[in-house]
Amino acid sequence: MVTAAQPLPLPRTARLRHLGPNWYASVMGTAIVGSAGAALPGPAHGARAVLAGFWALSLLLLTALLIARALHWSRHRDQARAHLLDPAMAPFYGCLAMALLAVGGGALTAGRELIGTRTAVALDAVLFTAGTAVGLGAAVAVPYLMAVRHRVDAAQASPVWLLPLVAPMVSASAGPPLVPCLPPGQPRATLLLACLALFGLSLLAVLLTLPLVFARLITTGPLPLALTPALFLVLGPLGQSTTALGLIADAAPGVVAAPYDRGLAVFAVLYGVPVTGFALLWLALATAHVVRARRRGMGFTLTWWAFTFPVGTCVTGAATLARHTGLMVYDALAVGLYGVLVAAWLTAARGTVRGLLSGALPAAPRPAPVALPSGTGRTRSDAVR
Secondary structure (H helix, E strand, O other): OOOOOOOOOOOHHHHHHHOOHHHHHHHHHHHHHHHHHHHOOOOOHHHHHHHHHHHHHHHHHHHHHHHHHHHHHHHOHHHHHHHHOOOOOHHHHHHHHHHHHHHHHHHHHOOHHHHOHHHHHHHHHHHHHHHHHHHHHHHHHHHHHHHHOOOOOHHHOOHHHHHHHHHHHHHHHHOHHHHHHOOOOHHHHHHHHHHHHHHHHHHHHHHHHHHHHHHHHHHHOOOOHHHHHHHHHHHHHHHHHHHHHHHHHHHOEOOEOOOHHHHHHHHHHHHHHHHHHHHHHHHHHHHHHHHHHHHOOOOOOHHHHHHOHHHHHHHHHHHHHHHHHOOHHHHHHHHHHHHHHHHHHHHHHHHHHHHHHHOOOOOOOOOOOOEOOOOOOOEHHHHOO
């Protein structure tokens, strides 16, 4: 078995050219460490300081990436347009929206003690508005481009396709904490029901796409080695939707009339329990695929950040179910998954820093893998590893 050649370091002048929207996944993965930790039962004061530190780091990363991506668009417009026309890269524009929303939501949960409540609310409001607008745009634009400009078939179905569709679901969970900050009456009810609408449109879009991903695994075989961590992306809509419904139900009393407020609380449990069960099933399946890929030589790529944010949404979803059901098993599940999240963040962060210091990141796009005709589900990129 031959080991794949490592990508050569890029000249400094060329590295910015290959800075794609997939880099926003590092912001999402860092912000969720703080937000998910704040959702756990009774974190101590010292732990809250650490969580605030993670949120501050995510804010710095977001600021740096927004500046770098602005320079990318101004200096390498041809490459930026090529990203939009690339079916493997265009879905990552959903990460921009989710990065804005994750940092904004983290301001109220993990960052409030660091910057104060008033500043946290203002920052969250700005980032929530921007992230929701970008997310809705991506949820429409990316599927449109896939239909009229990209050329894809069922064998190319990837969990990455879910990214622009999940962004409105992140808005659905980021909006309810802002409801009490609005004037009573119509403003609060409008925002809360808008979050429920965002939940619905994202959920239905995901339900249309997820069967394509599962069917591709069963009929075509495992994903290419470098893309295997993307299987964890499926956990995102599962955990985020459970979180969103729980937070909507928390904000409903006094905002929507009875019996709808109580109905939302019931719906949050009836929906969240079975979806969390499926999330655990998918977690086991994705882990098995990753173990297989690792044994076959899967090396570090930016797709390893898929181990972070989706798992973090399952942490917040389990914590929400713990509040609504009163069952300690969900508290234990949230704590256990949070341990997985922290380990995943440390691994992804270490690989990213090493890649940046060595000059291997940002990496130039690699040729798409070609399926072998043997029917084994392997690809030529797998075969050389």
